[in-house]
Amino acid sequence: MIKGLYEAHLPVRNLKKSIEFYKKLDLELAYQTDKLAFFWTEKGHSWLGLWETEKVDTPYHPSLRHIAFHVSLEDIRNAGDWLKQRGIEARTAFGFSPEEQPLVLANVAHAHAAVYFHDPDGNSLELIAPLRLDTEEKLEKMSLKEWDQKYNSQ
Structure with a gap:
């Protein structure tokens, strides 16, 4: 029945x-009114709605004002440079500096590589790529560089 997430929404000030900003991320503008814009994240499959609203002042919490964009492992390895080329800086996340990213999130039996940054309104954005799913091994947070040394140098 459910095939994926079709849309998500963020509040914006301007x-x-x-x-x-979102055009810098190579997203295609799909629809726009005076106070709303939709960008395709994957044309025909998912999009992001941006709403110009005073709700942009709602304090950040991980359950609010956060979007994670799925990218390939190859793309996550180049994400820091890709963002810099667009004038966007990675941010500190989970105790990892921007320079230590991509970082590896270890969530029970799953590991993902991620890079975090903000949009102009402080909404939390993430580029994320799966590394290992449904493993019995106890995984831990580390940089992707450390992950590669531990798991990919064999």
């Missing part, structure tokens, strides 16, 4: 400024 829609025009936000549209320019």
